[in-house]
Amino acid sequence: MRLPIRAAVLTFALLAGGCSHVNPCYDASRSHHRQQGFANxxxxxxxxxxxxxxFFAGWAGRIRNWSDDGSARLPLAPVPTVKPDLAFIHANTSEPALTWIGHASFLYQAGNGVNILFDPVFEERxxxxxxxxxxxxxPPGVLLSELPRIDxxxxxxxxxxxxxxxSLRALYRQAGxxxxxxxxxxxxxxLMENVTDGKREHIVRLDWWEKASLRGLDLHLLPVHHWSARTPWDRNATLWGAWAVTRPGFNFFFSGDLGYSKxxxxxxxxxxxxxxxxxxxxGAYQPIWYRNSHVSPDEAVRIHRELRVRHSVGMHWGTxxxxxxRIDQAPRDLALARRxxxxxxxAFFVLKIGETWRAATRTGAAP
Incomplete structure (x- = not known):
């Protein structure tokens, strides 16, 4: 179904509920803070x-893309999927493992019994x-109903x-x-407004370079070059970042979305x-101006090298x-960049949707 542009803009206006915001987290001592939000x-x-x-031309273009069925970006071959190894996922309490749910959604099992979800999105759109x-x-490589209890x-x-x-509402109401x-x-x-019914006790917020501790893990929020918005009127009202999850013997990095920067x-x-x-x-590196928000496969390999990563998994494609x-172009360009x-x-590969990378076996086939 195609959405008329004027109707879409009106819908966004209703969703926005206003045209200005004040940063409630503002700290004048931090250079990336602004009174209205945050900066790179x-x-x-x-x-x-x-x-x-x-302004309106830019959002009209986005809405036009949203109304598109994506046929011009269809893959040249089916995106590989595999049935998840649920027996391993539910039994695993001792081995670092990463399962690709799709796009930027991952189940990370830290090897100490802790189950972590990154950017979980299970919806159709x-x-x-x-x-x-x-x-x-x-479809998601692992369904919400198939997940172990998420910590x-x-x-x-x-x-x-x-x-x-x-997705977050469902997780908030998980058994246990x-x-x-x-x-x-x-x-x-x-989250308090949309997920937790005003409650804060299950929420930890961080600024760049801050960390939290969880059962022997350190969770670090890291600065990357990106932006945030959920309506046309709240650009950069909330912070963005990458994550590092570290413990003695194993460090994991999750890029989120980022453009290449210092x-x-x-x-x-x-x-x-x-x-x-x-x-x-x-993925999402064309047209070229997307690359101030997302990295190309060539830049992703550069990040892999500069961060001294032993094994990297390519994400943000195929879903x-x-x-x-094309939705499957990124792995082909990744192979060229790697060589x-x-x-x-x-050392830098892609998983099938639903596949699990295990530290003990170091599996992962190159495209």
Missing amino acids: NYPSNPAYARPPQG ASPLPFAGPKRQQ AVLISHSHYDHLSRD GPPTFYVPLGIDLW DIQDIAARFEGGFDLAAIGI FPMGQE AQGVADD
Whole structure:
């Protein structure tokens, strides 16, 4: 169904409920804080500048994409999927393991009995509108009903393909009690309004470079170059970030969404020992101005090298048609980038949707 542009803009106006906001987390001592929200540490790359356009023209273009069925971005071959190894997932309490649910949604089992979900989105559309927006091309690799009890949910930012109200509501009501939600500044307030019925006790909010502890794990929120919004009127009202989950013997990095910036060198300087495993975005890099918000496969391999990652998994592809490239183009470009930069095939690969990478076996086939 195609949504008329004027009707869509009106719908957004109703959803927004206002046109201004004040940052309740504002701290004048922090350079990335603004009175109305947050800012990146470093300037955007001028080579990736978007052609000038007005406010309504920009949002009209987004809505037009949302109304598109994505046929021009269909894969050249079916995106690989596999039946999840639920027996292992439910029994595993001692081995680091990563299961790809789809797009940027992962189940990370930290190897100490802790089950963590990153950016869980199980809905059919990554959109505020039930009848328009990026539509899921493959079902989740693991269903909500198939998950083990989740101890923690880590959110990278507020975009609809990373922050889902309905998925988080379901997790909040899981058997055995709610998980703890670890979120960037400002998303805690959204959770209280939309998920936890005003309660804060299961929410931990962090600023960049802050960390929280969970049963022997350190959860670090890290600065990356991106932005946030859920309506046309709340751009950068909430913070965004990548995550590192560390414990003695194993470090994991989750990129969230990011454009390439000096933030990567800053992270590398803080984590001199590198990372054993990473999930790094490789999709939604066309047209070129998307690359101030997302990295290309070539830039993702560069991040893999600069962060000294032993094994990386490419994410943010194959599920929702977000960029203008075909939905399966990223793995092919990843293979070219890997070879150009001298990275082994088994060092940076993609999983099948539903597949589990296990530290003990170090599985993962290159595309």
